[in-house]
Amino acid sequence: MSITTPTPEPSPEDFARGLAEIERHLAAVAPAPLPEAEALAVRQGGETKRVRRLRAEVAEAHRLADLQDDDLPLTLDTDKVRRRRRAAHEAARLHELAQDPAMRAWQASRMLRLLVAVALIALALALAWSTAGVQTFAADGAPSGSPAWWFAWLVEPFMSLALLVVVGARAYLGTRGAPLNDPKLVRIEWFFLALTLGMNAWPYLPGVADSFSFSRLVLHLLGPAVAVAIVTTLPVILAAFTALDHRAGTPGSGTTYRTNARAPYGADVAAQTARARRLIAAGELPPSPGAGKIRRALGCGMDTARAVRDALADDDTREER
Incomplete structure (x- = not known):
């Protein structure tokens, strides 16, 4: 029968040495630790921040390429196009309205009234211009301030008023489509104009004036000449306006142009x-x-x-x- 020697119990120092040996062994066989950025990327699915940024740029580029293939934004009207379209539409409507017979008649009536008013004002100013010349003729050297001198200032106004009555009546009736061309009225007009012309020109004619001056003669004839021109041309203008045809489709009305253009x-x-x-x-x-x-x-x-x-x-x- 053999006697066995009991194994001595390990001391705390033995435990410490064993643990140190285990730590050294594990440190020798364990892989090197990952950097902090890579460790974070591994925890987030294997993508680093740079990879995620590049992936976002690629995705954005693909979406932009898909959207650029769509031409729909190019077909939309910009604000400038809409303003031009609105202006063109308004111009077309105004042009169409201008061809309406009622609008054409209204425009002609307005223009005729304006022309008649300007003609009558010019006639009144022309007769007023000749007042000084007629006063010189009618005064016939009377002293300034005498009754004859004052009476001479009234000669031209009452002749002008009589002439304006005849011309005004003919002008008004002409605008109403009933021209007044009675020969008696025409002779009365020319009689008053001839009197005004003669009284303005007489003191300045050659052989009558002490010192003849052509410029003074023309200056005094200016008023009566304008009056003659207005009285002569106004009936012609009124007759032309009265003969206007405001119906659509007449030559120059624009209907043919509009049809051909469309x-x-x-x-x-x-x-x-x-x-x-x-x-x-x-x-x-x-x-x-x-x-x-x-x-x-x-x-x-x-x-x-x-x-x-x-x-x-x-x-x-x-x-x-």
Whole structure:
């Protein structure tokens, strides 16, 4: 029978040495620790901040490329285009209104009243201009301030008033479409004008004036000459306005121009509408395409595309009925 020697119990120092050996072994076989940034990236799914930024840039580029292929923003009207379109529409409406017979008659009536008023004012000023010349003739050397001298100032005004009565009556009746061309009135007009012309010119004629001056003669004839011109031309102007035809379709009214100007546009819309119907039948356009799709498919302008869209909509409405 053999006797075994009991194993001595390990001391605390033995435990410490064993733990130190284990730590050294683990430190020798363990991999090197990761940097803090890489460790954080591993915890977040294996992507670093730089990778995420580049991935976002690539995704943004793909989205921008997809949006740039869409031409719809190019078909929208800008503020400047809308202002121009509104101005063009207003100009077209005004042009159309100007061709209306009632509007043309109203415009002619306004212009006629203005011309008659200016002519009568000019006639009154011309007769007033000749008053001084007539006063010199009528006074015939009377002393200044004498009754004869004062009476001479009244000669031209009462002749002018009589002349203005005749001219005014003829002008008013002419604007009403009833020209007054009685020979007696015409002779009365010319009689007063001849008196005014003669009394203005007499003191300054050669052989009568002490010292003849052509410029003084012309200056004193200016008033009567203007009066003669107005009395002569006013009836002609009134007759021309009375003979105006304000109906639409007369030469120069603009109706022919308006029809011819719209013909090419209408023909283009009809042709483009026919093309759009063929594309719809072939399946290249939807049954009720918008203006943007029509513009891209036909390669036409936006106005034409809208007109084609409206024409197709009218076709659909008629088919539903």
